[in-house]
Each structure stands twice: as C-alpha cells, then as structure tokens.
Amino acid sequence: MKQSESPLLQQTRELRQAIRSNDHTGPTSGLVTGAMQGNVVILPADWANEFLLFCQKNPVSCPLIGVSEIGDYRLPELATDIDIRHDLPEYYVHRNGEMVESRSDIANLWQDDMVVFVLGCSFSFEHALSQAGLAPRNIEENVNVSMYETNIATTPAGRFFxxxxxxxxxxxxxxxxxxxxxxxxxxxxxxxxxxxxxxQEIGIHDLSQPDFGEPVTVKDGEIPVFWACGVTPQVAIRNAKPPICITHAPGKMLITDILDTDLAVL
Amino acid sequence: MKQSESPLLQQTRELRQAIRSNDHTGPTSGLVTGAMQGNVVILPADWANEFLLFCQKNPVSCPLIGVSEIGDYRLPELATDIDIRHDLPEYYVHRNGEMVESRSDIANLWQDDMVVFVLGCSFSFEHALSQAGLAPRNIEENVNVSMYETNIATTPAGRFFxxxxxxxxxxxxxxxxxxxxxxxxxxxxxxxxxxxxxxQEIGIHDLSQPDFGEPVTVKDGEIPVFWACGVTPQVAIRNAKPPICITHAPGKMLITDILDTDLAVL
Structure with a gap:
C-alpha cells in the first residue's frame, strides 16, 4: 500500500470528497484509473462471521480486501480518510433479504454492531485491459458493465448461499x-x-437483458467473456435474509487508495 | 539445464539410443514426460541466416532452443550425446521445397555446411496440462496431435514466408x-x-481432416483450442525452396535433456 501523496492519491481523495458531498452519485467505472475500487457489504456482527466464511469459501467471487472492526465505519488499511457511512455514490438497503431502498448516505442507519466488508472489483483490471488495447466495451460505450445471475452455485456458508x-x-x-x-x-x-x-451454458438466456448494469454491443466475431462479480454476495444476502444489510449499488463502488498494481501478482 | 544423471535423463538417453538404433520409429508425444522435445530444421549455411531471422520474427511459431555450429551435427547445449544425423525417429527430406522422401537416418545426406535449428514443441506443455487434469485428447486417444495449416500469415524473412x-x-x-x-x-x-x-476464422474448413497428424474426438460442449506449431517452418521451406532441407516428421521429435520446467516462466 502506498500512502504517499502522489497525484493519483490526490485524485482518489478528491473523488471520495465529491462522493461524500453527493457531487458525484453515478457509476465509478473508469474513474481514477489505477486505484482499486471495492464492492461493499455491511452486516450486523452476528452475521459477520458467516459472511466472512462465505467469502473465504468463494474467493473468486468474493476477494476480501478489507474488513472493519465491529462498529467502526473507517477502513484505514484502504484509505486513511474513509467514512463508509458517506463514501459510496449510492447505497442499497436490504431488509430480510429484500432491497427496500437506495440512499446517498447511511449515517442514520449506522449501528454500533456493524461490520464492513470490502471486496475487490473487476474495474481494477479494466485499466490493465485498456492499456493493452483491449478497452472493455462498457468503457467504450460509457455504460455500467453488464451483470448477470448465472446457474453457477457458490459454496454455501451458514445461511449464505x-x-x-x-x-x-x-x-x-x-x-x-x-x-x-x-x-x-x-x-x-x-x-x-x-x-x-x-x-446458456451458465444459465444466461438473453445477453441483452442483464440482471444488473446495462447491455453492451457484441460485434460480429466477438464472443462474450464472463468474470465473477462482487455483486454475488447480494444474491447470497437475498437468500440469507439478515434483518439489515447495506451494500453499494451495482457499479457504484468504494474508491480506495490501494493501487491496482499493489495487489497484482507477477 | 540440468546435466546430472537423474532418472529422467537416463530415460531421455535410453530413448535417444532406441531412436538411434531404429528400435523406436513412432511419434514421441507422451514419452519421457518432463523432458523437452524439439522440432528440427536442417539447412545449408547460405540459407541459415535468413531462417534464423524468420525464427526471430516469428517467435511464437518458431521458438529457438538450439542452433548448431556450421557443419556440426552435435547440439551439446541440448544433450551431450546428440548426433542429429541419427537421433530422430523419422526425417523428411525436402528438395526445392518439395518433401521427396522420409528416412530413418540422414548420415548419407549430411553436408559440412549444414546448420541445425531446434525449436520448442507444444509437447512440453502437454505434461503440465495432464498434471492439471487437462490431458490433451491426442494423449487420451493415443494418436499424433491434429495439425492444420491456417490463414494466419507469418512475418516473412528473406525467402521464407x-x-x-x-x-x-x-x-x-x-x-x-x-x-x-x-x-x-x-x-x-x-x-x-x-x-x-x-x-473457419483461421482458415480451417474441416477439423476431421488435419493437414498433419490425426483427427481427435471433439465432444459436446467442447471448443477447439489452437496453438502455434513447430511444423510452421515446413510451410515456409516449401515456399523458400532451398535445394535441400531436412526436418523431423511431424510428431516425431528430437528428445533433449532440457527439462520443460527449465524453460518455463513464473
């Protein structure tokens, strides 16, 4: 983790401030390329251990990059100034597994027993793809990436499946x-x-109808390529039905100060 | 390069001896797994520089792992006992670009101006694939790998294209x-x-009719995956029309003492 005040880290800080003040409420794909973005899941402590185990058993869908202390809305290992109650462009509030509302901050919902989980996001490799001349179509078409629920089962853990x-x-x-x-x-x-x-092999019947995000053009001679997505926990949360759970809205991620390259292998 | 007399290197030496004495004349795929096998091209010195450049310009098809001195039939960097005049199961002799005969040794054809080129071979990764539970179908069906000429142009060099x-x-x-x-x-x-x-996208019209080697079963739900092949130079030799060129017969390779893992990256 590089905590020195590089131009990139000035940009991440500025973007978090714009998000905190609701000046930026849209998707974060393609913003401050080079800085890692995270999927967020917030759960009460009595659900946190099972969710931690769910992440451990499903590391491709749920690659953990940060977990807060109980009741702590800060994530100092991801950036010194994060306050997770304000720092997402849009939050989804789920009660008993149902998404009941979206919000631009969750200060009024914060509980002293909440635990914050941050999972890595495929946006981190979109920059590397673009640099290799393989800009993802969702970047080219300036839309939220297409996301689909599949028939590929995760490994269950406790109430999460x-x-x-x-x-x-x-x-x-x-x-x-x-x-x-x-x-x-x-x-x-x-x-x-x-x-x-x-x-169809993975249970997707119509590429033009993503379950989250927006459709993109598939050109002649192209094939769809599918990566695991950090929205996977939201399906497990729907099934587990915790009394409350707060997540990011798909495509609207937490901006961290970790560089994509810091967590790259090779 | 490991030159110590490990059990593997005893096996490579024994297999080369069996090949030298014509006790083994068949394909070499799957034999002495872990030892690198090589594609072979032998050309007169006045064609060698252009061919060297052809390999340099086409490193994926033509990954050079050894080049002899002019007139030297030994390749000490690949194994101390190699005599390339005897150590292939089957040779193809090409004159003016045409394959005119196959032979089990080339002692009578050897010229003092000949240069030997040895190129890496996909058999080297077949062992790694098998160890990962992904045994290639040609290994499972005990046939020579299927090879096809494509419409993917190499980068020309001199008379080679x-x-x-x-x-x-x-x-x-x-x-x-x-x-x-x-x-x-x-x-x-x-x-x-x-x-x-x-x-069809790469100019192959019928998978059941390979240009070299034998067809293999493609099962439901499988897709064909295509790797560059060290037979590529034989097409360039057909076009360049050197007065004489000697190659291995497809699938019948030079057994070296280099370990596959020695030339692996990561």
Whole structure:
C-alpha cells in the first residue's frame, strides 16, 4: 500500500470528497484509473462471521480486501480518510433479504454492531485491459458493465448461499486469450474469467437483458467473456435474509487508495 | 539445464539410443514426460541466416532452443550425446521445397555446411496440462496431435514466408481458460493459444481432416483450442525452396535433456 501523496492519491481523495458531498452519485467505472475500487457489504456482527466464511469459501467471487472492526465505519488499511457511512455514490438497503431502498448516505442507519466488508472489483483490471488495447466495451460505450445471475452455485456458508453473478465483456477470441492472461494477474479483482462463449451454458438466456448494469454491443466475431462479480454476495444476502444489510449499488463502488498494481501478482 | 544423471535423463538417453538404433520409429508425444522435445530444421549455411531471422520474427511459431555450429551435427547445449544425423525417429527430406522422401537416418545426406535449428514443441506443455487434469485428447486417444495449416500469415524473412500451422486440442470453456493460463508459462513451447472456437476464422474448413497428424474426438460442449506449431517452418521451406532441407516428421521429435520446467516462466 502506498500512502504517499502522489497525484493519483490526490485524485482518489478528491473523488471520495465529491462522493461524500453527493457531487458525484453515478457509476465509478473508469474513474481514477489505477486505484482499486471495492464492492461493499455491511452486516450486523452476528452475521459477520458467516459472511466472512462465505467469502473465504468463494474467493473468486468474493476477494476480501478489507474488513472493519465491529462498529467502526473507517477502513484505514484502504484509505486513511474513509467514512463508509458517506463514501459510496449510492447505497442499497436490504431488509430480510429484500432491497427496500437506495440512499446517498447511511449515517442514520449506522449501528454500533456493524461490520464492513470490502471486496475487490473487476474495474481494477479494466485499466490493465485498456492499456493493452483491449478497452472493455462498457468503457467504450460509457455504460455500467453488464451483470448477470448465472446457474453457477457458490459454496454455501451458514445461511449464505446462491448463484454466482458475472460481468460480461465481449472480445474476439485472440483478444480474449490476451484478456485471460492479463486478468489472471489480478486475483483480488476476480482474476481470470469463469466462462466464455455460449451464455446458456451458465444459465444466461438473453445477453441483452442483464440482471444488473446495462447491455453492451457484441460485434460480429466477438464472443462474450464472463468474470465473477462482487455483486454475488447480494444474491447470497437475498437468500440469507439478515434483518439489515447495506451494500453499494451495482457499479457504484468504494474508491480506495490501494493501487491496482499493489495487489497484482507477477 | 540440468546435466546430472537423474532418472529422467537416463530415460531421455535410453530413448535417444532406441531412436538411434531404429528400435523406436513412432511419434514421441507422451514419452519421457518432463523432458523437452524439439522440432528440427536442417539447412545449408547460405540459407541459415535468413531462417534464423524468420525464427526471430516469428517467435511464437518458431521458438529457438538450439542452433548448431556450421557443419556440426552435435547440439551439446541440448544433450551431450546428440548426433542429429541419427537421433530422430523419422526425417523428411525436402528438395526445392518439395518433401521427396522420409528416412530413418540422414548420415548419407549430411553436408559440412549444414546448420541445425531446434525449436520448442507444444509437447512440453502437454505434461503440465495432464498434471492439471487437462490431458490433451491426442494423449487420451493415443494418436499424433491434429495439425492444420491456417490463414494466419507469418512475418516473412528473406525467402521464407507462409502461413502458420497450428495444433488443436478440444476443451470445455472453463478448462480452456485454465489451459491458457498453464501454457502461457511455456513461451519456448509456443505459449498461449492463438485462437479458439470457430475454425473457419483461421482458415480451417474441416477439423476431421488435419493437414498433419490425426483427427481427435471433439465432444459436446467442447471448443477447439489452437496453438502455434513447430511444423510452421515446413510451410515456409516449401515456399523458400532451398535445394535441400531436412526436418523431423511431424510428431516425431528430437528428445533433449532440457527439462520443460527449465524453460518455463513464473
């Protein structure tokens, strides 16, 4: 972790401040490229151990990069100034497994027994893909990445279970091979794809109807390539039905001061 | 390079002796797994520099692992006992670009101006694939790997030009992703695939009719995955038309004492 005040870390701090003041409420894909973004799950302490185990058993979908102390809304290992009650562009509030509202901050919902989980996000490798001339279509088309619920079961843990959610980026086969190599370097950002080609094989029936995010163009000669997605826990939370759970809205992530390259292997 | 007399190197020496005495004349795939096998091209000195440049410009198809001195039939950097005039199971003799005969040794054809080129071979990663539970179908079906001439042009050098030859191994998409990761570690054995999926896209019209080697079963749910092949130079030699050129017969390789793992990266 680099905590020196580089130009990149000035940008992450400024973006967090813009998000905190609700000046930025949109998706974060493509913003402050090079800094890691995180999926967020906030649960009461009596659900936290089971969720921690769920992440441990499903490290490709749920690569943990940070966990708070009980009742602590700070995440000093991810950035010194984070206050998770304010620092997401949009929050989803789930009660008994149902998403009941979206909010721009959660100060009024914060409880002293809450634990914050931050999971790596595929946005971390989108920068590396772009640098290799393989800009993801969602970046090119300036939309939120397409996300789909699949029939690929996660490994259950306690009350948490459900299918894996994936992101999709279309590539020509030759570029897909390169994209597999590049994303393999980022295990904390879901790593290599889970599947490519026929969407039906993993239970996706219509690419033009993503379950989260927006559809993107798939051109002639391109095949869809599917990576595990940090929205997967939201399906497990729907099934586990904790009395309260707060997550980021899909595509609207926590901006951290960790560099993508700091958690890359090789 | 490990030159100590390990059990593996006893096996490579014994196999070379069996080949030298014509006790083994068949394909070498799957034999002495762990030891690198090489594609061989032998050319007169006045063609050697252009061919060396061709290899340099096409390192994925033509990964050089050894070049002899002019007139020297030994390759001490690959194994101390190699005599290339005897140590291939089968030779192809090409005159003016045409394959005119196959032979079990070339002692009578050897010239004092000949240069020997040895190129890495995808057999080197077949062992790693098998260890990962991804045994190539050609190994499972005990046949020579399927090879196809494609429409993927090589980069020409002097009189050498032509299309790339590929090997094909079928996998399910999930296994293909793992196979891409594994073979990436072996750049001197052609590394990652060039293509997967639709054969027509790279000019292959019928998978059941390989240009070299034998067809293998492609099961439901599997896609063909294509790697560059060390038979590619034989196409360039057909085009360059040197007065004489001697190569290995496809699938019948030079057994070296270099370990596959010695030339693996990561």
């Amino acid at each position: 459900g299918n894996t959610v994936v992101t999709m980026r279309p590539y020509k086969p030759k570029d897909a091979i390169r994209a597999i190599q590049i994303t393999t370097r980022f295990p904390k950002a879901h790593g290599a794809p889970l599947h490519f080609g026929t969407p | 032509g299309n790339t030859v590929v090997t094909m191994r079928p996998y399910k998409p999930k296994d293909a992703i793992r196979a891409i990761q594994i073979t990436t570690r072996f750049p001197k054995a052609h590394g990652a695939p060039l293509h997967f999926g639709t054969p």
